[in-house]
Structures are given as structure tokens and as C-alpha cells.
Amino acid sequence: MLKFEHVSKRYPDAGEALIDVSFHLQKGEMAFLTGRSGAGKSTLLKLIAMMEQCTRGNIFLDGQLINRVSERKVPYLRRGLGLIFQDYKLLNDRTVFDNVALPLVVSGYQANEVARRVRASLDKVGLLGKERKYPLALSGGEQQRVGIARAIVNKPKLIIADEPTGNLDPDLSAEVMHMFEQFKQVGVSVLIATHDIELVHVLGYRVLTLDKGHLVAS
Numbered sequence: 001m002l003k004f005e006h007v008s009k010r011y012p013d014a015g016e017a018l019i020d021v022s023f024h025l026q027k028g029e030m031a032f033l034t035g036r037s038g039a040g041k042s043t044l045l046k047l048i049a050m051m052e053q054c055t056r057g058n059i060f061l062d063g064q065l066i067n068r069v070s071e072r073k074v075p076y077l078r079r080g081l082g083l084i085f086q087d088y089k090l091l092n093d094r095t096v097f098d099n100v101a102l103p104l105v106v107s108g109y110q111a112n113e114v115a116r117r118v119r120a121s122l123d124k125v126g127l128l129g130k131e132r133k134y135p136l137a138l139s140g141g142e143q144q145r146v147g148i149a150r151a152i153v154n155k156p157k158l159i160i161a162d163e164p165t166g167n168l169d170p171d172l173s174a175e176v177m178h179m180f181e182q183f184k185q186v187g188v189s190v191l192i193a194t195h196d197i198e199l200v201h202v203l204g205y206r207v208l209t210l211d212k213g214h215l216v217a218s
Ligand SMILES: Nc1ncnc2c1ncn2[C@@H]1O[C@H](COP(=O)(O)OP(=O)(O)OP(=O)(O)O)[C@@H](O)[C@H]1O
Pocket: 011, 012, 014, 016, 017, 035, 036, 037, 038, 039, 040, 041, 042, 043, 044
């Protein structure tokens, strides 16, 4: 599903953020990405999200080479990805429904299909009754679930999450992880960057560890 082959990334005027990173994440596999601050976790996720380009190596997403794709193709390829962020990145002047609907509207879906899919996504994260609320009227855990509903509404094959539980207490973090496990069970691959070593060990999934840009455990 996701394959890194000897991937390196150097930012202009900065050192190497990733050095010769290779790994393969299978369909329906869930893994954590850990490492100290500055180890390169966010950089690795940005390469997958096509927000940055690697300087060496190849990255395959579902068999397609995604480094060096033309700008025109990026929105199309991103539809196969669900992106989740620590700070939710919701539009606070739009309702929960509109936030979740956004990727579908951008993709040009008909209104009735949008409504059907948004409700299905909100149902999966347990927020069906909150469609008309605005994000700031929700708790942090609920806002993150809106972010998750938005990430899955396009039925992605791979979910990547950058510190998704960073702002949540342990109970809510466990709840969010449980949701990821449910996606995994229906064949979605999930890669989660986190500092929360305790949570990683409790759950017992594969751990990819970065140290100063090198993948030291996978
Ligand atoms: N846009 C950028 N321009 C220049 N250097 C950058 C940029 N983004 C990251 N870096 C550098 O690349 C290295 C890896 O950073 P990255 O953000 O990927 O690490 P991280 O493991 O996600 O850290 P954190 O846990 O603090 O988010 C760091 O040395 C950082 O300063």
C-alpha cells in the first residue's frame, strides 16, 4: 500500500531531515511512527501527503509513484489519502456537516451523495446527532472525531495522522485509537506519528522509529 525506497529529504539551507529511509506498509496494516522532536516524523508524513518532495529515492502509494508527480495530479492522488492533524484543522465558521462534506464538494459529488456519505462518516465516529453544530461548540475529542470523519469521507486506502491524540486526555486518546483499529479491520492502512510511547506499547502494533532522519527500527 505504501512503500518507501531509499528516501532522503534535504530542506534548502537545513540538514538532511530524512536519510535513506525504506519500509513497506501493507494493506490493512496499522503502524506507529515515533522518534524525538526533530527526528523527521512530520517530514515523512508530508512526503506521503505530497506537501513536500523527497530529494532522493521513490515513494509508492497503492502502486503509483508519488514523488515527482505533476501539480495537476496531486489533488487526484490525495483522494486516496485521509489526513488527520493534532490541531484538527477544522473551519470554525462552517458546521460539522460542511466540514466533513468539504473533500466531497471539492471532488464534485452530487448533493444527495454528499449527504449520504457525510452521514455515514459521522455515524462511524459517533457524531451523527451533531451535524448542525459548529466546531467550537464541541469538546476537543469531538472536534478530533470531526477531523477523522472528514479524513474517511472519501474512503481512503491510507490514513496518516500527525499526533492525533496530542491534545486529548488518555481516555479520549484510547477512543481515537479504537477508531483507527476499526478502519484497519476493513482494510485501510493507518500510519500514526506520535510521541505517546505508552499508548504505542499498550496497543502493540508495529513501530517505525526515526532517529535524526534515520529509520532505526521498523
Ligand atoms: N520547512 C522546513 N524547512 C527547513 N527545515 C525543516 C523544515 N521542516 C522541518 N525541518 C527540519 O527537518 C528536521 C525534521 O523535522 P520534522 O518536523 O520532520 O521532525 P518531527 O520528528 O516531526 O518533530 P516534532 O516531533 O517536533 O514535530 C528538523 O531538523 C527540522 O528543523
